[in-house]
Amino acid sequence: MAGYVLQRLLLVIPTVFVISIITFVIIQLPPGDFLTSYIATLESGGQVVDQAQIDALRAQYGLGEPVYVQYWKWVVGVLSGDFGHSFQWKRPVVDLIGERMALTIALSVASLLLVWAISLPIGIYSAVRQYSPGDYFFTFISFVGLGVPNFLFALVLMWWAYSQFGMSVGGLFSPQYADAPWSLAKVLDFLSHLWIPAAVLAIGGIAGLIRIMRANLLDELPKLYVTTARAKGMGETSLVLKYPVRVALNPFVSTIGWTLPGLVSGSIIVSVVLNLPTTGPMLLTALQSQDMYLAGAILLMLSILTVIGTLISDVLLAWLDPRIRFN
Amino acid sequence: MTTTSETGTPEAFQPADNGAGKAASYAAASEWRLMWYKFSRHRLAVICGIIVLLLYVVAAFVEFVAPYDPEAQNPASAYQAPTRIHFVDADGQFHLRPFVYGTSSQRNLDTFELEFVEDTSARHHLSLFVQGDDYRLWGLFPSNLHLFGVEDADARVYLLGADRQGRDLLSRIIHGTRLSMSIGLAGVVMSFFIGIVVGGVSGYFGGTIDIVTQRIIEFVRSMPTIPLWLGLAAALPSNWSVMQVYFAITVILSLIGWTGLAQVVRGRALALREEDFIMAARLCGTSRTRIIFKHMVPSFMSHIIAALTLAVPEMIIAETALSFLGLGLRYPAISWGVLLQEAQNLRSVALAPWLLAPGAMVVIAVLALNFLGDGLRDAADPYRR
Amino acid sequence: MTDQAMPADMLLDVRDLRTGFALREGYVRAVDGASFHVRRGETIGVVGESGCGKSITARTILRIAGTSDDSLAGKVIFRRSSGEVTDLLELPHSGREIRRIRGAEIAMIFQEPMTAFSPVHTIGNQIIEAIRLHQSISKEEARTAAVDMLRRVEMSSAEKRIDAYPHQLSGGMRQRAMIAMALVCRPQLLLADEPTTALDVTTQAQILGLIRQLKDDLGMSVMMITHDLGVVAETAQTVAVMYLGKVVEMADVKSLFRDPKHPYTRALLASIPKLGRRAGEPLHPVKGMVPSPFNRPIGCPFHTRCPSAMPGICEKSMPGKTTVAGGHTVSCFLFGEGDKAEEQSA
Ligand SMILES: Nc1ncnc2c1ncn2[C@@H]1O[C@H](COP(=O)(O)OP(=O)(O)OP(=O)(O)O)[C@@H](O)[C@H]1O
Numbered sequence A: 001m002a003g004y005v006l007q008r009l010l011l012v013i014p015t016v017f018v019i020s021i022i023t024f025v026i027i028q029l030p031p032g033d034f035l036t037s038y039i040a041t042l043e044s045g046g047q048v049v050d051q052a053q054i055d056a057l058r059a060q061y062g063l064g065e066p067v068y069v070q071y072w073k074w075v076v077g078v079l080s081g082d083f084g085h086s087f088q089w090k091r092p093v094v095d096l097i098g099e100r101m102a103l104t105i106a107l108s109v110a111s112l113l114l115v116w117a118i119s120l121p122i123g124i125y126s127a128v129r130q131y132s133p134g135d136y137f138f139t140f141i142s143f144v145g146l147g148v149p150n151f152l153f154a155l156v157l158m159w160w161a162y163s164q165f166g167m168s169v170g171g172l173f174s175p176q177y178a179d180a181p182w183s184l185a186k187v188l189d190f191l192s193h194l195w196i197p198a199a200v201l202a203i204g205g206i207a208g209l210i211r212i213m214r215a216n217l218l219d220e221l222p223k224l225y226v227t228t229a230r231a232k233g234m235g236e237t238s239l240v241l242k243y244p245v246r247v248a249l250n251p252f253v254s255t256i257g258w259t260l261p262g263l264v265s266g267s268i269i270v271s272v273v274l275n276l277p278t279t280g281p282m283l284l285t286a287l288q289s290q291d292m293y294l295a296g297a298i299l300l301m302l303s304i305l306t307v308i309g310t311l312i313s314d315v316l317l318a319w320l321d322p323r324i325r326f327n
Numbered sequence B: 001m002t003t004t005s006e007t008g009t010p011e012a013f014q015p016a017d018n019g020a021g022k023a024a025s026y027a028a029a030s031e032w033r034l035m036w037y038k039f040s041r042h043r044l045a046v047i048c049g050i051i052v053l054l055l056y057v058v059a060a061f062v063e064f065v066a067p068y069d070p071e072a073q074n075p076a077s078a079y080q081a082p083t084r085i086h087f088v089d090a091d092g093q094f095h096l097r098p099f100v101y102g103t104s105s106q107r108n109l110d111t112f113e114l115e116f117v118e119d120t121s122a123r124h125h126l127s128l129f130v131q132g133d134d135y136r137l138w139g140l141f142p143s144n145l146h147l148f149g150v151e152d153a154d155a156r157v158y159l160l161g162a163d164r165q166g167r168d169l170l171s172r173i174i175h176g177t178r179l180s181m182s183i184g185l186a187g188v189v190m191s192f193f194i195g196i197v198v199g200g201v202s203g204y205f206g207g208t209i210d211i212v213t214q215r216i217i218e219f220v221r222s223m224p225t226i227p228l229w230l231g232l233a234a235a236l237p238s239n240w241s242v243m244q245v246y247f248a249i250t251v252i253l254s255l256i257g258w259t260g261l262a263q264v265v266r267g268r269a270l271a272l273r274e275e276d277f278i279m280a281a282r283l284c285g286t287s288r289t290r291i292i293f294k295h296m297v298p299s300f301m302s303h304i305i306a307a308l309t310l311a312v313p314e315m316i317i318a319e320t321a322l323s324f325l326g327l328g329l330r331y332p333a334i335s336w337g338v339l340l341q342e343a344q345n346l347r348s349v350a351l352a353p354w355l356l357a358p359g360a361m362v363v364i365a366v367l368a369l370n371f372l373g374d375g376l377r378d379a380a381d382p383y384r385r
Numbered sequence C: 001m002t003d004q005a006m007p008a009d010m011l012l013d014v015r016d017l018r019t020g021f022a023l024r025e026g027y028v029r030a031v032d033g034a035s036f037h038v039r040r041g042e043t044i045g046v047v048g049e050s051g052c053g054k055s056i057t058a059r060t061i062l063r064i065a066g067t068s069d070d071s072l073a074g075k076v077i078f079r080r081s082s083g084e085v086t087d088l089l090e091l092p093h094s095g096r097e098i099r100r101i102r103g104a105e106i107a108m109i110f111q112e113p114m115t116a117f118s119p120v121h122t123i124g125n126q127i128i129e130a131i132r133l134h135q136s137i138s139k140e141e142a143r144t145a146a147v148d149m150l151r152r153v154e155m156s157s158a159e160k161r162i163d164a165y166p167h168q169l170s171g172g173m174r175q176r177a178m179i180a181m182a183l184v185c186r187p188q189l190l191l192a193d194e195p196t197t198a199l200d201v202t203t204q205a206q207i208l209g210l211i212r213q214l215k216d217d218l219g220m221s222v223m224m225i226t227h228d229l230g231v232v233a234e235t236a237q238t239v240a241v242m243y244l245g246k247v248v249e250m251a252d253v254k255s256l257f258r259d260p261k262h263p264y265t266r267a268l269l270a271s272i273p274k275l276g277r278r279a280g281e282p283l284h285p286v287k288g289m290v291p292s293p294f295n296r297p298i299g300c301p302f303h304t305r306c307p308s309a310m311p312g313i314c315e316k317s318m319p320g321k322t323t324v325a326g327g328h329t330v331s332c333f334l335f336g337e338g339d340k341a342e343e344q345s346a
């Protein structure tokens, strides 16, 4: 087990390395270097450009030097906690994304928990009562949930709440807490707001995992070990929960590998629609204004987040499944 | 089981008295027929197939199907609600042909909103094949014939309401069909090329090559797609033409979307690798590329078609999302995602909920393609279950 | 209660058992009027071609066949360890009553030891669970009992193996663990559904020896399902021959092998290779195909393949059970239309 975990941990290093390269390429993609556009913004705003400051920045980021040097400087910076400077916000990137990153993680984890908490029992129900009216109902619902992109759900929800109650369901805080320092009251307020975006974000995942759990369990239910357990004299409910559900859980857990990237991805657009103070809207504006260090930092962090999620799922899976653990 | 004698494939085992060549094509045909039989029993999939077909026909003839020029503005009709279709007139008389009343608008000086009143003095009957706004079909053939509309050019019918500039939303949605539906196809075709090369090579050669490509695919799959899409799309120069952006977006979508198809291709190729006819071809000295393209590709066609169909809706959703965020297609292009941008403003949506209609189109198209793909996938395995 | 009366040495009496599956393609008569009985301390071999309903018969006794209650007919009369006599078919299939019998009084082992254990639980976990379902003892005591049982089935280093996962054991080991799990509550009857089919010949002999020995030690009865007449000859005292859901012949082993009556039994015996057979001498497989389960022949089920079928008789009606010698019964018109008693009850 320990060896397996170590092996998976080691695999994270090349993965993150490749991710950093891809991110850096994306940062570099817009024509011209960002400093030029920075100067252009400053000048168009009628500000005086301080040549000394420009030169200092140029040296710091290695602009004008070969690409690999620039990459190296960027990576070294990132490793020491310096993600560069946001030209749009005129602040270090680290200060900007810290809290938003935390909120993004909170949102993604909350939706993931919601996805599991809802899809697991429904999937079991649908499989055990295959072709019952309830099964048909959930099958239909999950097909719709799979087909409707979650930002459309968010749009409709916003419209519905606004036109029915004249209120906005967006945001993660009540106005009085939005800029307040963290306190117990703010945490409670946050939790009371969190569930709506988390639910919107979770819909697609719930629909997908209901299908997966149902199919997995339907595969397991006719297996011989279930009959064995029955022949021992076990009650039907405890039997289903102890054996086939437990076995069907493994492929289910392994889906975290793509559920989490999906949730992180989806959270970006949903956050834009629901106007959440997460990294999504900030990434969007950063990309639109080519504030590339900010955008790059967010891209990198989101990707690493999903790598960590996949790592957790693999370890969880090994812990659940002896066949993997002992190999 | 003991049922083989009854349910075995009767055609395939009939004596081949017409010569081997004919018998072979007969057997092949019967396999396709078997699939078609299985597919046609899946009623929902058939209905969805018809919807998808209709959508693509509409996409092909948008200029003709749309009642109006999608860019024709009419400030007096800003946010006009969907026109009501009547069968019974103001005097309570029934008319067999549906008709609409003209609408006049007035600005309410208190709220500054336009208010619309039906003018019941004149009926305007809806008819098929009316003359209206000029257009060039596919940019080539000039015409002014539209599938339906009202004869009187002054009375405009807004079946799905109007947007902020008083443009007919229905016409815009119909025009959006072309880009939204085709970008899904184009993206899938391109993904498919990457997928078939990578997946085919990986599945065919196996061994180290397979392990390496599997790692790559796993890696790409573990990346959050939308941020990458956003990052790449944001790098597109803002002065590119609609066509350039369209192709760039297609490339971006397929750069990330190919992995699923590659895995399907690989799985099929692995299964086929062991089959006898590949070995036979190899013994005959056929080259490897020839084996891949001549023998392996055709034999997993059916699975591929199903996988492709299931990949199209993902692309459609991705394009819609990108355009909705302003990083995909942009004005003057019309796609459902571009149209949905107008729905970003909560106040306009509250005033004119029909601005969400492009979203409904996305849902219809995506669901139809999903169900169709599901039916195709079941049919691709005629012997299963 | 008179129809449930049984001689004192009788443990299980299956009378005219019928069950089946309603599929989209039609109704499958999996078991179609099977009658046989099991005496205390005896091993009965049940033989027949694949698909003739052996497994479903065994599973129906335990009520775990997955067939609907409507499809059940006949009687499965069982003498419980309390001495009480019960018709198992009358108990609700997932009720408390039948669950008390499963595992504790009637246990079952299966053909594939590979898949009969949950892959994600240790075998110890699954055996201990079997104990604690029927005895209220602590986990530690149950574990000791489990280790004891594993030793009895000759599992080497049982204290360690008890914490093994199924994939860590060989097929033979798994079947031993399976037997340990089945016998850990000392059942009166063991239903062994082809327990050795999936094993190699050496292991097969070991497992059969083990079952025979445990049967004697524990004084239980065994219903040994197999399609291998060799296994029957080696282990059973009585044999029931099944064809298409019916028991067509039942006798003690010696009479059956020496003097088979039913044409199907004869064909079956002719189809097995014998030692000392000359090379090149042909085997005689049973002729013809097993009829489709949806479309069973009317009359005697075997008449479509029977070399001595009598036109005008065999396809008309089903022959009743005829006693040809003490304890030797056969259902075939060649030997009569059935005993008087049978006709009356039918
Ligand atoms: N779950 C099921 N659904 C439908 N039909 C079934 C099912 N299980 C068994 N049958 C049918 O019931 C009949 C008897 O099956 P059974 O498993 O008892 O045969 P068997 O004698 O044990 O054969 P084998 O030697 O292959 O194990 C067969 O025709 C089989 O097709």
Ligand SMILES: [Mg+2]
Binding pocket: C054, C055, C056, C193
């Ligand atoms: Mg069987």
